[in-house]
Amino acid sequence: MLLSTSALRSGYATGDVLQDVDITVERGEVVGVLGRNGVGKTTLMKTLIGLLPVREGHITFRDEDVSRMTADNRARLGIGYVPQGRGIFPDMTVGDNLRMGALINAAKQSLDFDLIFGYFPFLKERLAQRGGTLSGGQQAMLAIARALISAPDLLLLDEPSDGVQPSIVQEIGGFIKSLNAEKGLTVLIVEQNIDLMQTVATRAYALDKGRVVAEVGRESLLDTERVAEFLAV
Template sequence: MSDQPLLNISGLRSGYGGETVLQGVDLNITRGEIIAVVGRNGVGKSTLMRTLTGLLKPSAGTIHFQGRDATADGADLRARNGIGYIPQGREVFPELTIRENLMVGEVAGRGRGSPNYDRVYRFFPILKERSRQRAGTLSGGQQQQLAIARAMIGNPGLMLLDEPSEGIQPSIIKDIARNVRTLNSETGVSVLLVEQNLDLIVSLAERGYVMEKGRIVAELGADEIRSRDEVRKYLTI
C-alpha cells in the first residue's frame, strides 16, 4: 500500500441553503485503505459523502483526489476520474433492467479499462441470473448489490459507501462485507464507508474517523475500529 494519499480533505465546509453542516472536515485516505466514518445520526456523514461526490458544492476547504485539486469538479467529472458512489437508499434506476443499470455504470469508467462483467457476476451471481429483470422489482438487498456492482463496473479508485446496511437483512450485510473486502484485496480499490451498523464497521474497516456536529473529533486506529465496545460508544445516543 502506498503512503501517498489517494484522497485528502482539508477544512471542508458544506451544507444546504444557508445552513452549514460540515464545519471544517479534515481526513485522508491512502491507496488501498478501507476507512469508516462513524457517528450518531444527523452529524453530517451523508453530507460529507454528497460533497465528496460533487453533488454538493463546498463553501470552503479543499478536496484533492489522486494528486490533483478536485474541489471545483462536478459530480460527472469526479465519477470519470475514479470516484464511485453507492448512495444511501441505493437509488438504482427502477425501470431499467439489471444489465441496463450496469451499462449506466460503464460511462464513469471510460478510459480506465474495459468493464469486467465476469468479476461483477462472480461477486453477485444473482445479478447475472436476473440480468433482464427490472431493478425496481428486486429486494432491498438485491438492489444494494446492484448499486455496488454499478459502481464496480466503472473500475473506480475510490468507492464511497453511504449506509450500505440500511434496510438490509443480516445475511446480505455479511455478503456485502465479504465482497467489499475481496474487491479491495483483488483490485486495490480504496473504500470510504459511512455506517451505523456495528457489525459491518468492525468487520470491514481498517481505521476510522469519528464525526460530531460536522467535525472530525477523533481518529480510530486498527485496534480501536475493530473493538465493538470502542466503536459502540460513538454510535449510541
C-alpha cells in the same frame, strides 16, 4: 495519498453541516466514517462526489484539486459512489443499471462484467428485470456492482447495510474485504452497522456535529463498546 480534504465546509440551504473536516484516505485502505444520525456523514459523501458544493476548504483526489469539479467529472476521474438508499434507477432493467456504471469505463477499456457476476451471480439471471423490483439487499449489491463496473480508484459507500437483512450484510462485508485484498480497491464507508464496520475498515473517523472528533485505529475499532459510543444517540 488518494483522497484528502482540508478545512472542508459544506451543507444545505438551511446552513452549514460540515465544519473544518480534514480526512485522508491512502491507496488500498478501507476507511470508515462513524457517527450518530445527522452528524454530517451523508453530507460528507455528497460533498466528496460533488452533489453538494464545497463552501470552503479543498478536496484533493489523485493530487488534483477537485473542489470545484462537477460530479460527472469526479466520477470520470475515478470516484465511484453508492449513495444512501442505493440510487437504483427503478424503471430501468438490472442490465441497464449496470450499463450506466459502464459509461465511464467505456473509455478505460477494462470492462469486466464477469468479475461482477463472479461476486453477484444473481445479477446475471436478473438482467432483464426492473431494478425497482429487486429486494433491498439485491439493490444494495446492484448499486455496488454498478459502481465497481466503472473501475473506480475510490469507492464511496454510504450505509450499504441500510434496510438489508443481516445475512446479506455479511455477504457484502465479505466481498468488500476480498475486493480490497485482491484488487486493492480503496473504500470510504459510512456505516452504522458495527459488525460490518469491524469486518471491513482498517481505521475510521468519528464525526459529531459536522466535525471530526476522533480518529479511531484498528484496535479501538475492534472494541465494540468504544465504537458503540460514537454511534450512541
